[in-house]
Amino acid sequence: MSISINMQSELRGTALLPASKSISARALILAALTDAGSHAGSLEECLPGLSDADDTKALLRGLSSSSETIDVGAAGTAMRFLTAYLAQKDGTHLLTGSERMKQRPIGILVSALRALGADISYAGAEGYPPLKIRGARLRSGTVRLSASVSSQYVSAMLMIAPTLPQGLTLRLDGNVASRPYIDMTLELMKMFGASYEWLSDSIVHVPHARYNMPEGFSVEADWSAASYWYEMVALSDDPEALIFLPHLHKESLQGDSRVAELFLSLGVKTEFTNGGALLTKSPQPGTPLAIDLSNQPDLAQTLVVTCAILQRPFTFSGLRSLRIKETDRTAALQAELLKLGCQLEAIGDDVVRLLPAETQCAENPCISTYDDHRMAMAFAPCAYKFPSLCIDEPQVVSKSYPTFWQELAKFAQIR
Numbered sequence: 001m002s003i004s005i006n007m008q009s010e011l012r013g014t015a016l017l018p019a020s021k022s023i024s025a026r027a028l029i030l031a032a033l034t035d036a037g038s039h040a041g042s043l044e045e046c047l048p049g050l051s052d053a054d055d056t057k058a059l060l061r062g063l064s065s066s067s068e069t070i071d072v073g074a075a076g077t078a079m080r081f082l083t084a085y086l087a088q089k090d091g092t093h094l095l096t097g098s099e100r101m102k103q104r105p106i107g108i109l110v111s112a113l114r115a116l117g118a119d120i121s122y123a124g125a126e127g128y129p130p131l132k133i134r135g136a137r138l139r140s141g142t143v144r145l146s147a148s149v150s151s152q153y154v155s156a157m158l159m160i161a162p163t164l165p166q167g168l169t170l171r172l173d174g175n176v177a178s179r180p181y182i183d184m185t186l187e188l189m190k191m192f193g194a195s196y197e198w199l200s201d202s203i204v205h206v207p208h209a210r211y212n213m214p215e216g217f218s219v220e221a222d223w224s225a226a227s228y229w230y231e232m233v234a235l236s237d238d239p240e241a242l243i244f245l246p247h248l249h250k251e252s253l254q255g256d257s258r259v260a261e262l263f264l265s266l267g268v269k270t271e272f273t274n275g276g277a278l279l280t281k282s283p284q285p286g287t288p289l290a291i292d293l294s295n296q297p298d299l300a301q302t303l304v305v306t307c308a309i310l311q312r313p314f315t316f317s318g319l320r321s322l323r324i325k326e327t328d329r330t331a332a333l334q335a336e337l338l339k340l341g342c343q344l345e346a347i348g349d350d351v352v353r354l355l356p357a358e359t360q361c362a363e364n365p366c367i368s369t370y371d372d373h374r375m376a377m378a379f380a381p382c383a384y385k386f387p388s389l390c391i392d393e394p395q396v397v398s399k400s401y402p403t404f405w406q407e408l409a410k411f412a413q414i415r
Contacts, residue, residue: 002366002392003405005383006413011241015229015407019219020254021400024051025059025077026185027219029085029159030192032063034211049219054399062095069094074326074371074399076104077152079129083109084156087118088163089135094123096130100326100371103128109153112145113138116164140166140208147182147202148174150321155185161206162194172202177321180255180295187253191217221247223256225401226277227302228377230263232411233279234306235384246276255295262299265289266306286312294318297325300352301378304333308342308354309385315353323349326399327370336375339365340382366390373399380408 024047031046043063050056058075062082070086070093072078079097083106086093096102107127110120119134138160147154154172161168176182186196186204193212197205226245233241250257250272260270260277267284270277289307293300293316300319307314322329330352334344341361345353365386367379373396383389397404405414 001395002390003394004388004390004415005380005408006387007236007381007383008411008413009238011232011236011238011243011411013242013410014244014246015410016403017221017225017245017247018053018401018403019049019051020222021051021053021055021077021224022181022184022222023188023219023253024053024056025081026155026159026188027217028056028059028063029081030188030211031213032085033159033163034192034213036213046213047217047219051219051222051400052402054402068092069096072097072101074098074101076101076326079104080106080109080150080152080156081159083120083131083133084113084160086133086135087113087120088138088160092132092134094130094132096123098371101129105149106131108146108149109156112143112153112157115143116141116168138164140164140168142169142171144171144173146174147172147176148320149177151176151178151181154182158182158185158196158204158206159189162189162209162211165208167205167207167209169199169203169205172204175294176202178255178295178297184253184255220249220252220254221245222400223248223252223254223259224298225377225404227256227259227263227299228381228401228404230259230266230268230279231302231306231378231381232384233268233281234263234266235309235381236281237384239281241279241281243279244274244276245279248272248277249275256299258296259299259302262291262296262303263306266310266312284312288313288315290315290317292316292318294320297321298374301329301333301374304344304352305337305378305382308337308344309340309382311342311354313354313356315351317351319352320349326372327375329372329374332368332370332372332375336367336379338362339367340386361386364388364390366392369393369396371396373397373401377401377404380404383412
């Protein structure tokens with residue numbers, strides 16, 4: 001299945017965003033660890049306004065399942081968070097997922113949990129899902145954990161830390177990937193009644209505590225999803241382009257709120273008003289961009305595609321984790337941008353930059369999405385420059401933004 005997109009000449013209106021997928025996932029685990037949430041059927045009642053993304057639904061099914069086999073599909077967050085959650089919960093489970101999930105490493109997290117007494121074995125290839133997990137009474141202690149691959153390993157360990165008899169001390173090795181997601185996890189834990197202390201830049205201690213449901217808890221709109229609307233404004237030829245995104249706030253738990261700062265250099269101004277963010281055109285300096293995205297890897301595709309289409313020279317670093325996402329995102333970006341006449345160079349596993357080489361555009365280009373929601377949404381705004389742009393397998397957006405195409409249809413003809 002594929003669709004073609006023709007953008008309207010004017011870009012003015014309101015676009016609705018999903019609830020934050022990252023906050024929803026963490027809130028679900030924390031709620032499940034409270035007395036109220038230990039009866040999994042009540043989780044949705046405890047947490048109104050959750051994201052309706054596929055990833056959130058996969059995690060909710062996993063927490064609610066009475067089956068021995070739990071299949072999270074392509075939901076990497078669910079795989080990592082459930083691994084830690086099930087390690088300290090009574091019962092035996094086989095935790096599995098899609099074929100791509102079975103290629104995504106999880107050995108770092110499993111080794112850390114085993115150091116606390118977890119009973120986890122590999123049902124397939126060593127270091128990868130599926131996992132056989134027998135719930136055990138985990139002990140406290142100090143655990144070293146490589147934090148350079150994925151912040152979700154750290155978050156998974158942190159969330160179960162208060163349930164351990166004397167809590168947990170984590171020593172984070174290497175350059176910490178996606179640090180804002182760790183900060184988000186800790187602040188949400190605090191809302192649910194836990195505490196923490198950074199003993200140094202790389203050592204955090206979480207004491208034993210009892211989680212409780214916070215009063216009036218609500219989930220913010222998703223800043224990662226907002227990035228595609230920033231891209232729309234940046235690529236639109238409408239000088240009066242204006243998009244209002246409700247329920248976005250300047251002070252946010254989400255590290256991807258940095259998108260407002262980053263897109264100012266790409267000609268998009270943000271004003272926070274009426275309980276949301278108002279995006280309008282602004283002058284862009286045109287100077288080459290050099291940005292470390294190690295804290296915001298989910299913005300990489302949006303920024304790379306925007307800069308490439310604008311022919312704005314850039315060098316983005318901190319992208320090592322892109323290789324182990326839903327697809328190898330660096331390779332996917334290279335292949336699909338080439339269809340649009342843009343050549344992307346990868347330098348090692350960490351850096352990408354735009355090459356000035358002249359490249360022929362494909363005739364009637366159709367963008368492959370690689371079972372990756374962010375590929376579909378990052379390339380959709382390119383229809384401003386490539387009328388009738390084709391997007392293959394558009395349904396992949398349900399992973400994080402199920403209503404994306406409905407919202408885009410307010411400003412485009414989609415067939």
